[in-house]
Amino acid sequence: MNYDAIVIGAGNGGLISALRLQKMGKKVLLLDAFNMPGGVATSFVRGRFEFEVSLHELCQYGTKENKGTVKKLFEQLGVDDKIEMVPLNETFHVLTLDDKLEYTFPIGINEFTTKMEEYVPKCRESIEKLFKLCEECEEALKYLEEHKEIDEKELKEKYPNFLVVSSYSVDKVFKALKIPKKAQEILASYWVYLGSPMSELSFVHYMMMVYSYIKNQPAIPRGRSHEISLVLLEEFEKLGGNYKFLSPVTEIIVSDNKAKGVVVNNEQKYYAKVVISNISPNVTYGKLIKQSELPKRAKQLVNARTLGARGVCVYLGLNKSVEELGLKNYSYFIYHTLNSDKEFERMKHLKGDNLVGVVLNNALNDASSKGTTILYLTSLMFSDVFDEVVTKENYFDLKNALAENMIEIFEQATGKNIRDAIEEIEIATPLTFAHYTNHPDGVIYGYMAKKLDNLLPRMMNMQNEDYIKGLFFAGGFGPRLSGYSSTYLSGDMAAKKALNYLKEEEK
């Protein structure tokens, strides 16, 4: 059977790639090993609760008046009006275990700045400077995306400050802007979302995310991320797209350095000019392609990179309302200290000490039945420490011990009792994520964002890294890194690359 394009994996990236290509009139086959769309962008039901698997908030979404890039993408693809998005009214809320510090921030650049000044007197000037710089960076990135050939003079004239900061880490730029140390640390609160400390993360990448959270209201879908995945798949189907579930790809057929198709379940072959992989390059290159057909450089690229965060997630259905529990906020970033470099080191160990809590009912008041609350706790690990410790024999106990520790940390930080209200509990570990995504070590953040594997170098070298013709990558391991908005956008980038390639092939 012949297609224009085959998309492996119906995760965020794969769904967008498939839908974009189908919308452009291509004949697309979308494959997934499970029988649900979304990968980990889905939900599951336990008792009277429906739990989100992985989405905390969708950034770059915004509102009708203030559209973010993801909202614009959804509009282009004709799905925006089919998904009910609920805007969030806070950016972040951070607590420290050691010094018992607590900060909460509203949406909006002015509101945020004012709040920061309350916490850190005399910081206004530097914070305003920071947001000005963010605005310039945002425009510069837009310019770079829209122009294939960069006019150096124009870039220098229009975006001089962007050029200055483009190769620096967050902490260096914060210092240069003379932001008071305390404000620097508070601004670093989001670092776990990208999974590298301030000394490693590129300023542009990190602050583009933070800026977007503050400027464009983040949002969540009413029906959990499953609603988005479901709507994307239905739209794809409506346009005539083919999908096959329970169909694990066991080989990508490559010859003469060109992708030719895939083998499903070791038997069924499907042919196409383009293959888009929404799975990790490790598995794509290391397992699915005959090693004799694999360019040396593909191996070198994968071997040059470091896997990003692994995680443990605890999903809690509580039999008390948010009022009864005393939980006022949506997100709870909980660290020992606000020093991201220190905390990053701490999180190479298997203690689950730092975590992000999300109280879903504080964004969707009917997220669960009256008098109940949904709480998620996520704790990241920046090494393969779980892999080292886990065995067949200790797995169930280890899972519970980690969850118990996370619940205790959350209780300690907030001073609230959670344990006695647990009606439903589910725990996901790197093994769980490995099961559902097939990612090496169950990693959930793709590759670590550090030095030359930050956003800008990835994006700028993107065209040079398609080592096999007709094979493109979508998803969290891609040029835009991990996270919901990034993977949606990377899926679209992969589709556009594929369209160009198909056009050239036709000639």
Next chain:
Amino acid sequence: MKVGLNSNLDMLKFKNLAKEREKAIDSSFIDPIKYEYKVNKLVEVFHPKKIRVVVDKIKQETIDTKTFILKSKDKEELPPFKAGQYIVLDVKLNQVVYKRPYSISSSIKDTTKYEITIKRVRNGLISNYMLNEVKEGMEFIIHGPFGEFNYQPLRDKENILALVGGSGITPIMSMARSIKDKALDCNLTILYGEKSEKELIFKKELDELNKNCDQISVNYVLSEEESNIYETGLIDKSLIMKYDIGAYSYFVCGPTMFYHHLNNIFKELDIPNKYIRHDFYKNEEPMLKHEEHYLTVITDDKEIKIPCYEDETLMEAMEKNGIEAPQKCLIGVCGFCRSKLINGKVKTDVDYVRVSDKNHNYIHPCVSYPLSDVTIKLCK
């Protein structure tokens, strides 16, 4: 505005990001790519796609109940499981693969075998086949283990009151055996309801556990037999109230009717949901008409039209007609059979469908009865 990072080489530095990255790739090594870690290999151990098993031994438990001891055909051990979980057994009969969930009744300590215990259901195609035809040495495919009917110390009281109806004893037996083996740590009181003494499964072993294991106590409740030793009648409110009702987590396992009956009692006793766990199986048809409708199934680019009666589930109709649909739990809970209702009307009593699935007309065919001609699309 000026950022105080003074450099005249900005453009160069910016442009060099890509070049530097190329250099880093140049100097990287060409060793084989690591795509698998220990956790990836453990996925195969905990969640194998399917398992080939051999019936190692068959034990007659009661006149119409047998235990089948299953061992892996290919490996020393089967996947670790939690007491209360089930497996799905593929039974091939007349060219049709029937999938049936069975709770594992053996201890979690010994994963060289799974024991499943099957009671004859009147007119039951699969139970009769299992009891009449299956011999030691026969091979089957199983899937799993699955299920959330487990003791969870972070949630449950350490005292469990198991309320059992008939062959609902099987997952509870796994708990009891695991406690005896010190592989599970909780106190288990079992109220085991059955029609008559001779129909009690595992009676001898349960008596021994009752006598010898401090953490386990067993009480029988006979509904169709007079007795001086055992409780008689149904497991009802007055019986449950003999226990310190605030001290327990309740584990209910039995047929659908039993489960509904107990839910009403829990409501009357004001027992919070948190302390109620349940597992159930369908043993009688709901009061529906035996009216004929047509079910159109869209799958693999084909449309198949089959008859479907108002008193059978869409899944049962598909199964009878040899249409292989995804399925696991058969009680509407696991969601694996999730399918899109294209048109027609169905009736369902069990509701574990996601909010957005409901809004987009997805149903669980294993608990959906047709009220008209129906068209569904399978997700596969």
